Amino acid sequence: DTGVSQDPRHKITKRGQNVTFRCDPISEHNRLYWYRQTLGQGPEFLTYFQNEAQLEKSRLLSDRFSAERPKGSFSTLEIQRTEQGDSAMYLCASSFPSGAYNEQFFGPGTRLTVL
Amino acid sequence: DAKTTQPPSMDCAEGRAANLPCNHSTISGNEYVYWYRQIHSQGPQYIIHGLKNNETNEMASLIITEDRKSSTLILPHATLRDTAVYYCIVTKGGTSGSRLTFGEGTQLTVNP
Numbered sequence: 758d759t760g761v762s763q764d765p766r767h768k769i770t771k772r773g774q775n776v777t778f779r780c781d782p783i784s785e786h787n788r789l790y791w792y793r794q795t796l797g798q799g800p801e802f803l804t805y806f807q808n809e810a811q812l813e814k815s816r817l818l819s820d821r822f823s824a825e826r827p828k829g830s831f832s833t834l835e836i837q838r839t840e841q842g843d844s845a846m847y848l849c850a851s852s853f854p855s856g857a858y859n860e861q862f863f864g865p866g867t868r869l870t871v872l
Numbered sequence: 873d874a875k876t877t878q879p880p881s882m883d884c885a886e887g888r889a890a891n892l893p894c895n896h897s898t899i900s901g902n903e904y905v906y907w908y909r910q911i912h913s914q915g916p917q918y919i920i921h922g923l924k925n926n927e928t929n930e931m932a933s934l935i936i937t938e939d940r941k942s943s944t945l946i947l948p949h950a951t952l953r954d955t956a957v958y959y960c961i962v963t964k965g966g967t968s969g970s971r972l973t974f975g976e977g978t979q980l981t982v983n984p
Binding site: 761788790792798800801813815854855856857858860861862863864865 | 916921923976
């Protein structure tokens, strides 16, 4: 399967701990996006990369959140000093925009539960 | 990106056409209408997009009004597997587009 993969699929942590999620995009895609989704809501944009450059960050991305894409391939999203409000599904997507086309392919997500 | 308005829920009988409306009255000339859906506990899935002409692919048809202020996604023969939340999103296309702004979408339930 050559789709977007995310690891881990589920993470349970205690408040105050740090967590890191990984996303592997579709190999030829130069853009990688992170979204967060809470129960009953649509996904909310967090940040995106074009190759290794982080081009846009949402105001939702507080200073406890950091994302990297060091070689323009996989990406990591780290949350420091987790809070219960961080409990959500974290979704990664990738794309290769051209012409009018910018379909984003989403991974299955990482569900974070902060106790 | 322009804001979209969708009904919170709709029902459809299996085998019938499902017509999902979306209002986007503030859409700009260079913005496209995209549709995604999200089946429970999965990531969103792209369905179709269009600028001003009607579009059709193997999954669905997209009808955009002449003034581009609204659109309708049509699933011609809905199946139980089409039960999902459907999101209508307006965004710039190609390399000018970036984030997707999801609203709350329409929960479509296909009944046997």
